[in-house]
Amino acid sequence: MKIIKGQSLLVDVIIWALLIATALLILSPIVFMFTASLMPARDIVKMPYRWIPEELYLDNYAQAIRGNDGSYIYPRNILNSFIVAGLVSVTTVLLSALTGYGLAKFPFKGRNLVFLLIMATMMIPFEAIMIPLYLVATSLNIQNTYIGLILPFLTNAFGIFLMRQYLITFPDEILDAARIDGSGELSIFWRIILPNSAPAVATLAILTFRSQWDNLLWPLLISQSEEMKTIPLYIVKFAMEKHTNEGAMMAAASIASIPILILFITLSKYFVSGASLYSSRKG
Amino acid sequence: MRRILKKGIEHKKARWGWFFVLPSMAFFAVFSFYPIVNALYTSLFRKRLLSLRPPTFIGLENYEYLLKSPDFWNSIKATFIFTLGTFIPILVFSLLLAAFIMSRKRFQKFFQMAFYSPAVLSSVVAAAIWLLILDPRGLANMGANFLLGTKGVDYKWLASANMVRFSTILVYFWKYIGYFTIIYITGLASIPQSLHEAAKIDGASGWKDFWHITIPLLKPTTVLVSIMSMLQCLKTFSTQYLFTQSGAPLEPINVITLNIYNTAIRDHNIGRASAMSIILFIIMLFFTWLQFKASRSGGEVDYM
Incomplete structure (x- = not known):
């Protein structure tokens, strides 16, 4: 599709x-992270910067995992991130699919109001309710636990919206046929609806995983012990230290980024469809 | 007989409908609606974290205090400088990049992926990378010295007030430009090809087509991108938090969210932090309302 018609070879070359150049500029900080993670600290600030490390200096990675005095527990923090992001993705998918299905396929009095109320929660920013949520967590005595880390994110309006839009076009005949065959409603949801929403489920699971992997604010409020910290808190700890080893900091950042970049490269179409979904939000 | 049967089925369906939506409704009641009401309620009290004294009702005193507090107005100012400084460049450049990508016959996918990749990284990781790039000995000074033809000048990316503001904007711009480029690409792809062909037959040049056909038809996408990026910017936290934690001056980048966090957790002043949360909520509600209004009044585009 042509939006700007290549008027001449010159225009064409300029656009290329x-x-x-933009792609190189945008990618360079990521490349910087990986290359700096493989350099001794003194080489990172040596100008001109060597974009290809001379030797692979793996001490940074050892230091990122153990810390200078061997007291860091990065593997535990990584495990925590996997546990929290994984569990939140599962609950978000299940609850959103359940609710989206109910809204899409079951007419009941007040359905529009329910949908409207759920959509209204999109307007409540987490940043505005984090303090009351923190007080709730303290009164339930679940700060510094996995339950506490997960509870405020069990589902979200975007996920419900996504599943509802996806399921609204699902053929009713299939559902009715299953009912006539004597399937219960829950088994229809489990055996027919969920498997048939794979693209929407994958998109939602991946977006949820990514956003939890990124979550700083909530763990900052409720993870108190080193054992309950997640990756973002660990990186903050690195950055806060006065004489931090830059190479080790980039090694920690690289470790944090590798899982999510692998997801992105292998499943990029779900990331992209997730982003472009917003533009069809009106539907 | 048949009607009764049908009614029975409808009744049953309605019951299942409620059954399916109830878990989420209960969740939202406890984790969305209750907290915002609670924030509103708490904002009317003098309440301190970890204090054993019961909170005292003080009416609108927290709000009065905030509206007179230079520190709070500084946060409003910091938030708006950041928001305007970020979302306007994002709007312009994501549209341009999307148009450039769409004008290519090959490598569209590659460029989309490359531009989008920073958005998948954690914001803390992004801030940590830029912390090193913006270091006095880092790549940013080297690049700036090269581009501006200076030698050995330290541009104080993380030290001077205006530069640290610019740096947070730079990080955000870098992180989200690709995300909004993709949204624009979706918008561009939805414009029927026949319109561009008609313009071509009428003798419109590439740029004329872009200005008079593409841009007006993209209005819904533009409204969407502006509001989304604006709301995103109003909530910014991680970059500012990490920068100030590692020694950057607080005042120029003390955005509202950072101020809420510090007021509640560092100063233990829950009442005042709640009042700030409510003000942030109202600001964001206003912009969401603006979105509805903008998309109603001619935001919808009819292609026919």
Whole structure:
């Protein structure tokens, strides 16, 4: 599709050059992270910067995992991030699919009001309710636990919206046929609806995983012990230290980024469809 | 007989409908609606974290205090400088990049992926990378010295007030430009090809087509991108938090969310933090309302 018609070869070349230069500029900080993670600290600040490390200096990774005095427990923090992001993805998918299905396929009095109320929660920013949530967590005595880390994110309005939009076009005949065959409603949901929403489920699971992997604010409020910290808190700890080893900091950042970049490269279409979904939000 | 049967089925369906939506409704009641009401309630009290004294009702005193507090107005100012400084460049450049990408016959996918990749990284990781790049000995000074033809000048990316503001904007711009580029690409792809062809037959040049056909038809996407990026910017926290934690000056980048966090957790002043939360909520509600209004009044585009 042509939006700007290549009027001449010159325009064409300029556009290619601009795109390539922008791509290089945008990617360079990521490349910097990985290369710096493989350099001794003194080489990181040596100008001109060597974009290809001379040797692989793996001490940074050892230091990122153990810390200078061997007291860091990065593997535990990584495990925590996997546990929290994984569990939140599962609950978000299940609850959103359940609710989205109910809203899409079951007419009941007040359905529109329910949908409207759920959509209204999109307007309540987490940042505005974090303090009351924190007080709730303290009164339930679940600060510094996995339950506490997960509870405020069990589902979200975007996920419900996504599942509802996806399921609204699901053929009713299939559902009715299953009912006539004597399937219960829950088994229809489990055996027919969930498997048939794979693209929406995958998109939602991946977006949820990514956003939990990124979550700083909530763990900052309720993870108190080192054992309950997640990756973002660990990186903050690195950055806060006065004489931090830059190479080790980038090694920690690289470790934090590798799982999510692998997801992105292998499943990029779900990331992209997740982003473009917003533009069809009106539907 | 048949009607009764049908009614029975409808009744049953309605019951299942409620059954399916109830868990989420209960969740939202406890974790969305209750906290915002609670924040509103708490904002009317003098309440301290960890204090054994019962909170005292003080009416609107917290709000009065905030509206007179230079520190709070500084946060409003910091938030708006950041928001305007970020979302306007994002709007312009994501549209341009999307148009450039769509004008290529090859490598569209590659460029989309490359531009989008920073958005998948954690914001803390992004801030940590830039912390090193913006270091006095880092790449940013080297690049700036090279581009501006200076030698050995330290541009104080993380030290001077205006530069640290610019740096947080730079990080955000870098992180989200690709995300909004993809949204614009979706918008561009939804414009029927026949319109561009008609313009071509009428003798419109590439740029004329872009200005008079593409941009007006993209209005819904533009409204969406502006509001989304604006709301995103109003909630910014991680970059500012990490920068100030590692020694950057607080005042120029003390955005509202950071101020709420510090007021509640560092100063233990829950009442005042709640009042700030409510003000943030109202600001964001206003912009969401603006979105509805903008998308109603001619935001919808009819292609026919």
